[in-house]
Amino acid sequence: MATEARERIEARRRVQQREAPxxxxxxxxxxxxxxxxxxxxxxxxxxxxxxxFLVLVSIFLQAPLLGKANAAMTPNPSKAPWYFLGLQELLSRFPPLMAGVAFPTFVIVLMILVPYVDKNPSRRPAERKLAIILFALYSMIAVALVVIGTFFRGHEFTWDWGWVLGSGQ
Amino acid sequence: MRLVRAAFDEIYALLAQMVSSLFRHGLPLTDKIAARTALTNFVLHIHPVRVRRSWIRMSYTLCLGGLSFFLFIVLTVTGLYLMFYYVPSTGHAFQDMRDLQFVITFGGVVRNMHRWAAHLMVITVWLHMARVFLTGSYKKPREFNWAIGTTLLLITLLLSFTGYLLPWDQLSIWAVTVGTNMARYAPIAGPFTRYLLLGGTVVGDNALLRFYVLHVVGLPLFGFLLMVVHFWRVRKDGFSGGL
Known part of the structure; x- marks a missing residue:
């Protein structure tokens, strides 16, 4: 209740000072x-x-189905589903305890805490530059890691230009 | 002749009664009846009766939350169809997938729809989160609904991941082996978590059954309950658009 009153006072002050709401x-x-x-x-x-859209895509685009699962034959590279490839990419660069556990836990906890960490009451983009820049940075890193893991990792998960140059497989 | 006419009238009245009993309101010919439609119709009661234009501007929401929910419904329906033909055992699973693709009527299309809708849902849920962040919609009083949404994003990922194993092809088994190996790195609980998830140390029959049960019952049920709370909170906390 106190916060709401404070918000109303702030809103009135903004009107009086001719600031944007x-x-x-x-x-x-x-x-x-x-x-x-x-x-x-x-x-x-x-x-x-x-x-x-889904029906059309599903008529023309086949979902992948490789050979039957064989625990004795490991494909190289072995890749996780694409949305976990950012994590796999991190694992290939940092010690597992950091990349596989500490980092994802940190991201999830931070995400849930975002509304409590971000004390800025404004919802105007111009007044939320830091939040927007941080989120853009996080998104770009996440997308870049997934793209690298998906398209630029070949044999033994080493860097591979094959997908771009068309000579990989 | 009069008897036939009377019988016809009787049947017509009965049919009219049946049709009108389907809906708790008349045809929405006026604004008033239209408002009552949204209020009294079970399927529509999730919507407020009246909305501000700014709440539902498509350039604001981009329909991403609604699309995510709609994809969840598509996945439930196509998933039911696939369940009729799929047996989660290492002896049957792969052959069932081939049958779905080559033998069963619409099996291939339904499987493709399930697959692409699942990938799409991961993307729409993520974009929905991005939209909510960029518009600052998580701010008071919606802090907790953001937490529920984060959990729903994780459930979406887990649903997609558990579904990944089910075709039991080389892609499935090794993607899940790599994925569950990541869990092993957690100190103390890690190896145990992986053992619990797989029902053993390797991705085999137990893992397939566990992933199947989580995929078709556990996670969708939990996810659905959270969705109900998520939508309810959207209504109670208020729409964020154009506050």
Whole structure:
């Protein structure tokens, strides 16, 4: 309750000082509408579009199915599913306790704590530069690691230009 | 003739009663009835009756949360179809996959849909998280819903990972071997966790059954419960758009 009062005071101060409000507000968008059918129709269209897209992709793009699992024949390189390849990439560079345990645990815990760490009440991008830069950095590193693990790691998980140059496999 | 007419009227009235009993409201011809539709229809009751335009602007939400949930539904439906034909044992699994691909009607397309929708869901859930972060929507009073969302992201990854083993081909077994080997590095609990997950020290029959049970019952059930809370909190904490 106290926080809400403080927020109201802050909002009033911003109005008096002619500063931009904490949250983006566009009066054109303020109109109340009945969610059925406009909103629900929008959702329906998106769902239909996604279904059509999935069916078309599934008709033309085969899901991979290699030979039967054989515990005696290890493929080289052995790779985790793509969303874990960033982790595998880290494991190939750092000691396992750090890359495999400490780092992912840190990321997950930090992610859950984000709303409590980020004390900045503003939701305007211009006033959240640090948060946005940090998140962009995190995203770029995560995506880069996954891309490297997926496309640039060949035999023995060593660096391989094969995918780019087309001579790998 | 009059008898036929009376019988026809009777049947027509019965049919009309059946149809009208399906819905708790009339045709949404006016705004008032339309509002009542959203309020009293079970399928639609997840939506608020009235929304501000700014809450549902597509350039704000990009529909990512809704798409993630829709993909979850697609995965449930296609997954049920696959379960009719799939036996989670090392002796059957791979042959069942080949049958799905080459013998069973629509088996290949349904399997492909399940596979691509799963990959897509990992991406949409991740992008949904990015959108919520970049718009600062996790801020008070939505801190806890962000925590639930993070857990849902992890469940999505685990669902995809457990599903990865099921085709029982060379890709499955070695991806899961590599993936579960990562768990081994955790001090003290690591090797035990891996043993618990695989039901042994190697990826074999026990691992396949455990991954299957987690994939088709455990994780979807837990995920669904969290989704219910997630959506409920969205309604109670308020939409974040254009506060």
């Amino acid at each position: 904490l949250a983006i507000r566009d009066d054109k968008d303020d109109e109340m509408i009945v969610s059925f059918p406009e909103f629900i129709f929008k959702e329906f269209i998106v769902a239909v579009g996604m279904t059509v």
